[in-house]
Amino acid sequence: MPLYTITCKSASTKSQLTNMQGNKLLLHIFTLFVFLGATSSSPENGSNSKQVYIVYMGAADSSNASLRNDHAQLLNAVLRRNDKALVRNYKHGFSGFAARLSKEEANSIAQKPGVVSVFPDPILKLHTTRSWDFLKYQTHVKIDANPKTLSNSSSSSDVILGILDTGIWPEAASFSEEGMGPVPSRWKGTCVKSSDFNASNCNRKLIGARFYTDPNGEDDDNTPRDSLGHGTHVASTAVGAAVTNASYYGLAAGSAKGGSPESRLAVYRVCSNFGCSGSAILGAFDDAIADGVDVLSLSLGASPGFRPDLTNDPIAIGAFHAVERGIVVACSAGNDGPSSNTVVNDAPWILTVAASTIDRDFQSNVVLGGNKTIKGRAINFSPLSNSAQYPLVYGESSKTNESSLTEARQCHPDSLDASKVKGKIVLCDGRNDEYSTIEIIDTVKTLGGIGLVHITDSNGAIASYYGDFPATVISSKDGATILQYINSSNNPAATILPTTTVLDYKPAPLVPDFSSRGPSTLSSNILKPDIAAPGVNILAAWIESSSDEVPKGRKPSQYNIISGTSMACPHVSGLASTVKARNPTWGPSAIKSAIMTSAIQSDNTKTAITTDSGSVATPYDYGAGEMTTSESLQPGLIYETDTIDYLNFLCYIGLDIATVKVISRTVPDNFSCPKDSSSDLVSNINYPSIAVNFTGKGTVSVSRTVTNVGEEDETVYSPVVEAPSGVKVTLTPDKLQFTKTSKKLSYKVIFSTTLTSLKEDLFGSITWSNARYMVRSPFVLTK
CATH class of the missing domain: 3.30.70.80 (Peptidase S8 propeptide/proteinase inhibitor I9)
Incomplete structure (x- = not known):
């Protein structure tokens, strides 16, 4: 049921x-x-x-x-x-x-x-060693390290991050309490006991753990303990303590740490083998609000095919009430890219996170006869020799009498002749094919094949795990090179090398194909996703693995490497915890603004961030850009989106005033929905980014208000506008002059064009800067 x-x-x-x-x-x-x-x-x-x-x-x-x-x-x-x-x-x-x-x-x-x-x-x-170090050097402004703002004299803070996920493996070294001070006195949560979890599993780091029973009794695993690994991985990415000599069977070796290791952790187990029920998610939101968390992180969400209204969406509902009480809520954007309109968790009060890559790759190369090396990407522990001594055969030339050339070329089940495959490495064409690399491995192994070289461009930057079996994925271009070698050789031979870790990989970051894209289906007048963060091949803590997941001769790894916007979200929630620790009086929208307006749009080659397919990324791919870890602590200016903005949003999308007043506990007595409530008015919400419907309009104007939070009370910000061809952007006033008594200033943005119509959505940006800070807001004009 x-x-x-x-x-x-x-x-969702x-x-x-x-x-x-x-x-x-x-x-x-x-x-x-x-x-x-x-x-x-x-x-x-x-x-x-x-x-x-x-x-x-x-x-x-x-x-x-x-x-x-x-x-x-x-x-x-x-x-x-x-x-x-x-x-x-x-x-x-x-x-x-x-x-x-x-x-x-x-x-x-x-x-x-x-x-x-x-x-x-x-x-x-359910939707890292290297990632945080990579982010540290991704910056566009040199910010001096002010000890009062960039460092903490204590090894712990009172910021509490709550995670709604599959639970926790408390014994992981990432959750050690060493160096942590007493649990904050304001904490009202608890450490729920179960048959395999008790109060002693919580400590000064992991200060709370709850679970939510399945109302239909399909899941009887009633414990905060993580049996899947996802929640443990997410938690350690966000706030894990530094652990030396971490790796995944020797890969991605280094010191593993979370983004905010000084923060506390509260865990709410809402997911099981049977998914994440909305009633449990709402229960966790309800408890977390009462417990006293500061930040909530949710690496889960709905599917694009199941998009409930806001009032039927458990995450949107719970997040609204959490934000209304001063809690930052970060959520993954989903893993259904690269198609447009796939982003989920896109309510304006949610910080919506897309995925990106880091400068680390996992390569398992193919060596051909004559020692020519072809780059492959995979995680495997190949036992083959490093020399090209194994027969290499193409799937098409190994077909059975009953199969078609296409089926054999793609190595479909029952398409290959075992006598032609046994003892050989098989080259299979996976382009435009419905079978995954893992499924093809099963076919090749069953027939006695000793290795697989799979031609496919669908994995992009992701290195998939194939265990002990020598399998690797190569590009279409390199596939043509191998095929030419096979056709020109009497006895083609090859080997597949075990995976090695490649650092300082370029270009990075990229936006992977799987990361869900905008525009938002909830409202195209809010730009979503909001931000991008590392979510590809992330190393973090894991549960004790079962023996069938362990390579031969190895002990179970305490870490795992996985990918998804699930992995990107805790990078942002960890950063939000750090921003909150440095700026304890800031509310959720100020923290969101600091993270968004300090984002970067260039990679480690100093060129524009691209996607897996090579196209230049847009705000529909990565929102404001790739998160930075230093500039968000000192953003200069912030856009504060208050509850009135969100109430107006509810009006603009069609809710009546009676419903709005029931939803919020802070509706002023004199509040009413505008008479001409329309979706276009959503563009005027004081959001850090701008999205405007330009259909049938020659001129559109929106307004924004910024607050000076920089070190200088008296300062002047000047704008730099990057506008698409055919669009004029006018700012009024054209300078923002802050004084000791003028901390908040408003400005108007006027978009005008002589274009008769927009053939596609157009992107640009507005950056306010002084001698110290750059505060950037992306904008999109929708057709």
């Missing part, structure tokens, strides 16, 4: 857990989550069948006891017996509950006063 959630009035495809190593466990999770994502959004047949719904009732402004009574009264109004109907109450950060209902009962509750929405409980999906 699928899970469903019920929400009450108040304030083909997204995948991207397993770029081919780890069998993660492949199982990926397959399972795709199935769940495809099936869980629709209720069961029959109006009387029971399933879990979420009832969302907006802001929580009453006592907990009073809220529980309100929830009970709602259930009593539609149920004869509700003793087993209630699954979970939401009472801290917002009001609502999850309950087992029929469709008719859910519809009846949805009509009751005070109920914002009632919707089936969705199942959402």
Whole structure:
């Protein structure tokens, strides 16, 4: 029975857990989550069948006891017996509950006063040594290290990062409490006990751990302990303590550390083998708000094919109430690129994170007879000799009598003759093919083949894991070179070398194909994603592995290398924790602005960041750009997006004032939705980036307000505008002059064009700078 959630009035495809190593466990999770994502959004047949719904009732402004009574009264109004109907109450950060209902009962509750929405409980999906060092040198302004702002005299801070994921492996060295001070007195959370987890598993680093039971009983693993590895990997990336001599079986060796090792960690296990239920996610948001976290990190989300309205989206709902209470919420953008309109977690109050590469590669090269070397990319522990002494055969020339040339060329199951493959390395063409490298490996191994060279451009910058089997992936261009060698040799031979780590790889960063792209389907007048961060081949802590995942003769690795926007998100939430520690009075939008306006758009070759396919990346690929770790601590100016902006946004996208007032606890008495509420007005929200609908318009203007947070009270900022051809951008005023009494200043941006129509969306930027800071806002003009 699928899970469903019920929400009450108040304030997410083909997204995948991207397993770029081919780890069998993660492949199982990926397959399972795709199935769940495809099936869980629709209720069961029959109006009387029971399933879990979420009832969302907006802001929580009453006592907990009073809220529980309100929830009970709602259930009593539609149920004869509700003793087993209630699954979970939401009472801290917002009001609502999850309950087992029929469709008719859910519809009846949805009509009751005070109920914002009632919707089936969705199942959402899970979407480093070198990465932080790489980011440290990615900068466009030289900032002097001010000891008061860039360093911490203490080895710990009071900033608390909460992670909603698959749980935690507390024994990992990344979560050591060594050097940490006492747990902050304001912490109200707990360390929940279970059969394999107790209070002693928490410490001054890992200060809290909770889990959320499956209301349908499909998952009986009731523990905060991580059995999948994803949550442990994410947590150590964000706030893991420094650990020396970390590696993945010798690869990516170095000192592993998180982005904010001084921060505290609170874990909320909302995901299991059966996915991440919306009711559990809302429960974790509710608890985290009450517990006292400062930053929340969610490396999970909906699929592009399942895009609920804001009032039916557990992540958007929970994030709204968290941000309203001063908590930064960072979420992964999804793994469904490079197609456009695939970005998820795109509500404006969420910091939405795309993925990028770092300057490290994992190469498993092919050596041909004559010692010609072809570059391959993979993670394998090949036992073959380094010399080219193994027969090399093309799949097409190894076909069975029954198979077609295309099937054999691509090495499809049952297409190859075992007598022609046994004891040989097989070259297979994977271009435009539906079978993955791992599936082709199974075919070749079954027939006695000793290695695979797979021609495919679909993996891009990702090095996939193939264990002990000698397999590597090469480009189409290099595939033609190998094929020419086979055709010109009487006895073609080759070998596949075990993986080596390549550092200072160029160009980096790139935007990988899998990272989900904008524009947002929620509103094209908000530019999403917001930021990009390392998410390809990231090394971080892992759970104790099962023996079938361990290369022969090795002990299980305490680390793993995986890829996805799941890995990018904790880089940003870790940075947000550091920014919060340095600027404790800043709210969520100030921290988001600091991270976005300090981003860079060039790679380590000093040229524009590109995508896997070689095209120049746009804000739809990476938002404001690649995150930086120093300039975001001293951004100069910030754009503060307040609750009124978000309330106006709800009006602009079509919610009525009555619903808006139920959603938020901070609606002023005199607040009302503008009479001419329209989606175009979203462009005027005080966001760090700008998106404008230019269809049928010759001129469009938007306004922004910035706050001076630099060291100088009296300073003047001048603009630099990068505008697309045919577009004029006028700023009024053309200078921003701050004084001791004028900390906030507003400006207007006027976009005008003589173009009769836009054939494609156009991109540009506005950068305000003085002698010390550069504050950049990207913009997009949509057709």
